[in-house]
Amino acid sequence: MSLADITARVDAAISAAGRSPGCVTLIAVSKTQPNERVEDVLRDGHRVFGENRVQEAAGKWPEFRETYENVDLHLIGPLQSNKVRQTFDLFQTIHSVDRPKLANTIARIADEVGHCPDLFLQVNTGEEDQKAGVLPADADEFIAECRKLDLPVKGLMCIPPVDEEPSLHFALLAKIAARNDLLGLSMGMSSDFESAIAQGATHIRVGSAIFGERDYT
Ligand SMILES: *Cc1c(COP(=O)(O)O)cnc(C)c1O
Numbered sequence: 117m118s119l120a121d122i123t124a125r126v127d128a129a130i131s132a133a134g135r136s137p138g139c140v141t142l143i144a145v146s147k148t149q150p151n152e153r154v155e156d157v158l159r160d161g162h163r164v165f166g167e168n169r170v171q172e173a174a175g176k177w178p179e180f181r182e183t184y185e186n187v188d189l190h191l192i193g194p195l196q197s198n199k200v201r202q203t204f205d206l207f208q209t210i211h212s213v214d215r216p217k218l219a220n221t222i223a224r225i226a227d228e229v230g231h232c233p234d235l236f237l238q239v240n241t242g243e244e245d246q247k248a249g250v251l252p253a254d255a256d257e258f259i260a261e262c263r264k265l266d267l268p269v270k271g272l273m274c275i276p277p278v279d280e281e282p283s284l285h286f287a288l289l290a291k292i293a294a295r296n297d298l299l300g301l302s303m304g305m306s307s308d309f310e311s312a313i314a315q316g317a318t319h320i321r322v323g324s325a326i327f328g329e330r331d332y333t
Pocket residue numbers: 145147168192193275305306307321322323324325
């Protein structure tokens with residue numbers, strides 16, 4: 117599908133949910149995609165992109181930014197503490213703050229450099245062993261800890277288990293956010309972004325539906 121097709125589907129889902137036009141940010145997830153495809157989307161005027169590896173992002177976005185202004189880059193994948201400093205130069209938003217130690221490192225470096233990307237805290241709504249994020253039962257405490265550190269927490273993020281109905285996970289994330297007065301909800305991917313928008317997503321992360329299937333070989 118083209119970017120315009122996806123944008124039309126996003127707008128239709130927003131309107132079907134009775135939400136305000138423009139209330140959802142479409143993050144085009146460009147990980148592993150060939151540069152020509154990414155550049156097509158840049159040329160179409162899109163500026164919000166997501167990457168899940170710091171190294172990969174560092175290899176392509178500084179150069180794209182020389183040609184295209186106002187690129188807004190989101191880190192959506194796991195972050196190691198020793199890469200935090202590098203993310204501050206590359207990314208405007210981090211969606212994957214998933215443990216107190218990482219939150220502490222981010223706070224320390226933010227103090228040092230005098231700025232901090234916007235943050236989403238990742239919640240492991242499916243309580244999966246292999247997935248990052250705090251457990252739903254620990255989310256309130258983690259949010260409070262991050263606030264105590266003065267971190268710019270904008271919302272919560274989740275990646276539902278592949279074999280479960282995603283809307284249940286979106287509803288759970290929305291509930292945790294609401295009771296903590298958090299407005300941002302980073303949820304919904306290529307296969308389920310319409311359902312995420314119905315449940316209140318403010319940021320959807322869409323890769324293959326825009327760029328085509330990823331080639332990991
Ligand atoms: C890769 C990825 C996406 C995009 O997935 P698609 O199914 O291609 O839309 C979204 N969120 C995260 C965290 C990802 O790693």
